[in-house]
Amino acid sequence: MEKPPVHPYIPIVIGMISISFSAIFVKLAQAESGAIAFYRMLFTVLILLPAFIKNRLHELKLLYQRDWLFSTVAGIFLAFHFIFWFESLRYTSVASSTVLVTMQPLFAFIGTYLFFKDSITMKTLLSGVIAILGSVLISWGDFRLSGNALFGDILALIACVLVTAYFLFGQEVRKRVSLITYTMVVYSISTICLFFYVFIKGESFGPYPLMTWVWFLLLAIIPNxxxxxxxxxxxxxxxTNVISIAVLFEPIGASILALFIFGEKLTASQIIGGLIVILGLMLFVFDLKTLVKFFRKND
Structure with a gap:
C-alpha cells in the first residue's frame, strides 16, 4: 500500500473537531430528523458532484459488483444512523447522546471479531465492562430525570451500532476505491434512502426558515x-478502531458547545458515566508501544 501524502492522524484530528458541531446544528435546525438527515446528505452530494464528474466519473466502471453491494449497505446504515441519532437529540441531552453514540469501539470490535476473526484479550473484556458500566450510569441518571431521556439514550445506542456497521462495510471498499468516488456512491445511496424515508413517513421537505437551510448547509460542509x-x-x-477512538472526543466538544449555546448543564451521572465510558474505550484501543512504533515508522 502506498504511503499517505500526510500523516493519517492529521485529518483524523480535523475530522474529530468537525463532527463535534453535528449535534449542535441538528438541535438548531427547525425540522424533523429524517428531513435534517436528507438535506445534510443531499447538500453534501451536490457540493461534491462537480469535482466528481470532472475527475472521477470514469471510476464507476471500475467498481466490482461486491463494491456496489457493500457501498449500498454502508449507505443505508449511514442513513438510519443519522435518523436514530438525530431523533435521540429530541429526547436526551447532547452530552448523553454523543457519549453513547461514541461507544463505537465496542461494536467495532464485535464486528471485526465476527467478520475478521480478531482475538479477544483480557484487556478487551475489561474495557468493555468498564464502558458498559459507564453507559448504564448515564442511562440510570437520565431515567431518574425522565423516561423520555432514557428513550433518547436507547436511540443513541442504536445509532452507534448502525454507524459502526457503516464504517466496517466502508473499510472493505475504501481500500480499493478513491475517496471522492467512494464518498459520492455511499452518500448518494444514503440520500436516496433518506428521500424515500421522508416521503413514506410524511415528513416535510419544506419550506423552512432561512436559518434552518443554513444549518442544513453547515451540516453538509463541516461534519460531513x-x-x-x-x-x-x-x-x-x-x-476502524482508530477512527472509533477519535470519535470519543466528540462528546467533549459537543458538550462544551451545548453548554454555551443551549445552557445544557451536565449532571453528576453524565459527567461520571461519560468519563467511565471514555476511560473504558481508551483502554480498549490505546496501546502506547504500538503508537510509538507507528510514528517512528512514518517519520
Missing part, C-alpha cells in the same frame, strides 16, 4: 466534508 469524509480518507491507512 470535514468530518466523515476525512475519516473515510484515513480509513485506507488505519483501522
Amino acid at each position: 466534508l470535514l468530518g466523515h469524509s476525512l475519516f473515510n480518507w484515513s480509513i485506507k491507512w488505519v483501522s
Whole structure:
C-alpha cells in the first residue's frame, strides 16, 4: 500500500473537531430528523458532484459488483444512523447522546471479531465492562430525570451500532476505491434512502426558515466534508478502531458547545458515566508501544 501524502492522524484530528458541531446544528435546525438527515446528505452530494464528474466519473466502471453491494449497505446504515441519532437529540441531552453514540469501539470490535476473526484479550473484556458500566450510569441518571431521556439514550445506542456497521462495510471498499468516488456512491445511496424515508413517513421537505437551510448547509460542509469524509480518507491507512477512538472526543466538544449555546448543564451521572465510558474505550484501543512504533515508522 502506498504511503499517505500526510500523516493519517492529521485529518483524523480535523475530522474529530468537525463532527463535534453535528449535534449542535441538528438541535438548531427547525425540522424533523429524517428531513435534517436528507438535506445534510443531499447538500453534501451536490457540493461534491462537480469535482466528481470532472475527475472521477470514469471510476464507476471500475467498481466490482461486491463494491456496489457493500457501498449500498454502508449507505443505508449511514442513513438510519443519522435518523436514530438525530431523533435521540429530541429526547436526551447532547452530552448523553454523543457519549453513547461514541461507544463505537465496542461494536467495532464485535464486528471485526465476527467478520475478521480478531482475538479477544483480557484487556478487551475489561474495557468493555468498564464502558458498559459507564453507559448504564448515564442511562440510570437520565431515567431518574425522565423516561423520555432514557428513550433518547436507547436511540443513541442504536445509532452507534448502525454507524459502526457503516464504517466496517466502508473499510472493505475504501481500500480499493478513491475517496471522492467512494464518498459520492455511499452518500448518494444514503440520500436516496433518506428521500424515500421522508416521503413514506410524511415528513416535510419544506419550506423552512432561512436559518434552518443554513444549518442544513453547515451540516453538509463541516461534519460531513470535514468530518466523515476525512475519516473515510484515513480509513485506507488505519483501522476502524482508530477512527472509533477519535470519535470519543466528540462528546467533549459537543458538550462544551451545548453548554454555551443551549445552557445544557451536565449532571453528576453524565459527567461520571461519560468519563467511565471514555476511560473504558481508551483502554480498549490505546496501546502506547504500538503508537510509538507507528510514528517512528512514518517519520
